[in-house]
Amino acid sequence: MKKLLFGTRDKSGFLASFATYTLLISIGFIYVYPVLYMLATSFMNPSDLLDSSTKWIPSTLHIKNYADALATMDYIPSLLKNIHIALWPTLCQLVVTSMAGYAFARYEFPLKKLWLAILIFIIVIPPQITMIPTYIIYSSLKLTGNIQAFIVPALLGQGFRSSIFILIFFNFHKQIPQALIDAAEIDGAGHIRSFFRIAVPLSLPAIVVAAIFSFVWYWNETYLVNLYLGFNNSRANGGLTTLLLELQRFQSSYESIYSGWELSPNRLNEALRMAGTMLAIAPVMALYAVLQKQFVESVDRSGITGE
Amino acid sequence: MKKRRLSKRTLRNWLYAYMFLAPWIIGVLVLVVYPLINSFNFSLNTVRMMPKGMLLMPVGFKNYHDLFVVDTTFLQALIGFAVRTVPEVAIITTFSLVISIMLNQKIKARGFFRSIFFLPVIIATGPVMNELVSQGAATVPIVNAQAIAEAVSFLPVWVSDPIVDMFSSLILILWNSGVQILIFLAALQKVSPALYEAAKIDGGSGWECFWKITMPSIRPMILLNAIYTVIWLATGGQNEIIDLIYDNMFASSRGYGYASAQAWTYSVAILLMLGLFWRLLRVPPDKSDKIERKKRERLRKRARK
Known part of the structure; x- marks a missing residue:
């Protein structure tokens, strides 16, 4: 009995594992x-919000919140624009960062140490330092206000958190045996061919990890999107937008659609705002539900803990 | 000495290496090195936007002077940020270590818990967090913010405010620990089980095993996680300093020059913070290594005689 409760040297007892589970479940709940x-x-109607006895379970499923939020955020077009903003830079970034990672892993070349040091340095310096001059460069090249402001840096390996992806690819390509590349070379494949035909297919797991993270990070970025899309960018003139931007301007959009209703029961309440927030995070939640395993195993794959 | 000549093959390797790196290197030069120099230059000037282009008026360190002496909002925000971030990093790192140790035990549904702890990494973004904070959904219901506010009221406002803020958004702070938990977990799983078995045979308790085996093996990861957390907190989420810089960029009275000075000050502050954590958490070079090296040198000297 005592053994069962407190455990032995080899096996933790019931009490210990009970404590672990309790802690994990309660912290998980807080999370x-x-x-x-x-x-x-998000499902509460206005009277539920005022009634302090309904804290958790709404009296009716007030779907109208979602309908209003959909209209306020102009949901489907915004969603498509957001995919547009996240997808193309991700693809460009993948090509360039995997090439750079491959070069670092496969070749010995002069100044390699210097370039690696620069890579780490770029991770550490806050992007705010370079934010202003790059903004000036982009605006003088007329890149701001459209998708190119994201594609061009991604193509130059300076997209959003590109350095981290270079590290991931660097680490992954290092683990692919050199013998494979040598064998391809003996069979007459050139450098470029052995990269595309051998290294790229073998690094597929790294590509998947980098792709989903890059996509989610572009999706979630608001500071840069705000800056590069500019101030006079709005839905009215058909500009690009993201769901999170729409969430930021939720209040003003709502007021412009339902103006003059401030005193009516339909004014902007927290249930509506929460419905908007739910809608804003819904796409990434869905992505996470499907690709959970890839997300969670990413850290192992990145080799950040050293092999 | 034999003269080494570079073979054609080596040269070709260099060429291809640089070819693969070319886009990135151009990016580094155009979008990192040049902007760095440029923004430092801006910070020493007053930048006016003219119809024909920008006009730079050199003012020396006036922007920095204004920043520290005249315009107090930025300095206050910066101090608030530092006062908040240092304990937050400590909380996040400790918390994720504890969670990862629990997850590393033989438990059921580990995958499920991992997914829950990682979820915030996907959904926690500036606007979402702002909505949650404004709705009060970010507080652990048990924590009484009022009591904490009273408990720290003897401190000056610029210290006590961040602390109260911290407790009132405790969940969101914990929300920042998804990646760190995974990093610790990956490191913990690399510790060889043979070490624990050997320790058990020698009669080591769980507590001793933790301090003598687990801690030393994951020590470098603690530093890594602290650095990661600082960068994460400094560049993302709800950060009023970025907003300030951003506002000043387009404010007619301030402009790019002043904003650049702010960005540089902010970056130096972050680098200082990183340095602080590096100093505190780095793994000190092994003493036995040093002794060994000295011994070898002495032997070599003797051999030369």
Whole structure:
């Protein structure tokens, strides 16, 4: 009995594992608490919000919140524009960063140490330092206000967090045996061919990890999107937008659609805002539900902990 | 000495290496090195936007002087940021270490828990966090913010405010630890089980095993996670300093020059913070290594005689 409760040297006892599970479950609950709160609130009708006895379970499923939020955010067009903004830079970034990672892993060349040091340095310096001059470069090249402001840096390996992806590819290509490349060379493949035919297919897991992270990070970026799309960019003149930008301007969009209703029961309430937030995070939540395993294993793959 | 000549093959390798790197190197020069120099230059000037282009008026260190002496909002925000970030990093790192140790035990549904702890990395972004904070969904219901506010009221405002803020958004702070948990977990799984078995045979308790085996093996990861957390907090999420810089960029009274000075000050502050954590958490070079090296040198000297 005592053994069962307190365990032995080899096996942890019931009490210890009970404590672990309790802790994990309660911390897990704290973790998802904001999301649950958001979900519950988003279905409440105005009287539920005022009634302090309905804290968690709304009296009716007030779907109208979602309908209003969809209209306020102009959801489907915004969603498509957001995919546009996240997808193309991700693809460009993947090509360039995997090439750079491959070069670092496969070749010995002069100044290699210097370039690697620069790579690390770029991760550490805050992007705010370079933000202003790059903005000036882009605006003088007339890149701001459209997708090119994201594609051009991605093509030059300076997209959003590109350095981290170079590190991931560097580490992954290092683990591919040199013998494979040598064998290809003996069979007459050139450098470029052995990269595309051997290194790229073998690094598929790294590509998947980099692709989903890059996509999500572009999706979630708001500071740069705000800056590069510019101030006079708005839905009215058909500019690009992201769902998170729409969430930021939720209040003003709502007021412009339903103007003059400030005193009516339909004014902007927190249930509506929560519905908007839910809608803004819904696409990445769906992506996470499908690709969970890839996300979670990414850290192992990146080899950040050293082999 | 034999003269080494570079073979054709080596030269070709160099060529291809640089070919693969070319886009990135151009990017480094155009989008990192040049902007760095440029923004430092801006910070020493007053930049006016003219119809024909920019006009730079050199003012020396006036922007920096204004920043520290005249315009106090930025300095206050910066101090607030530092006062908040240092304990936050400590909390996040410790918390993720504890969670990862629990997850590393033989438990069921490890994958499920991992997914939950990683979820915020995907959904926690500036606007979402702002909505949650404004709705009060970010507080652990048990924590009484009022009591904490009273408990720290003896401190000056610029210290106590960040602390109260911190407790009122405790969940969101914990939300920042998804990646760190995974890093620790990956490191923990690399510790060889043979070490623990050997320790157990010698009669080591769980507590001793933790301090003598686990801690030394994941020590470098603690530093890595602290650095990661600082960078993560400094560049993303809800950061009022970035907003300030951003506002000043387009404000007619301030402009690019002043904003650049702010960006540089902010970056130096972040680098200082990184340096602080590096100093605190780095793995000190092994003493036995040093002794060994000295011994070898002494032997070599003797041999020469």
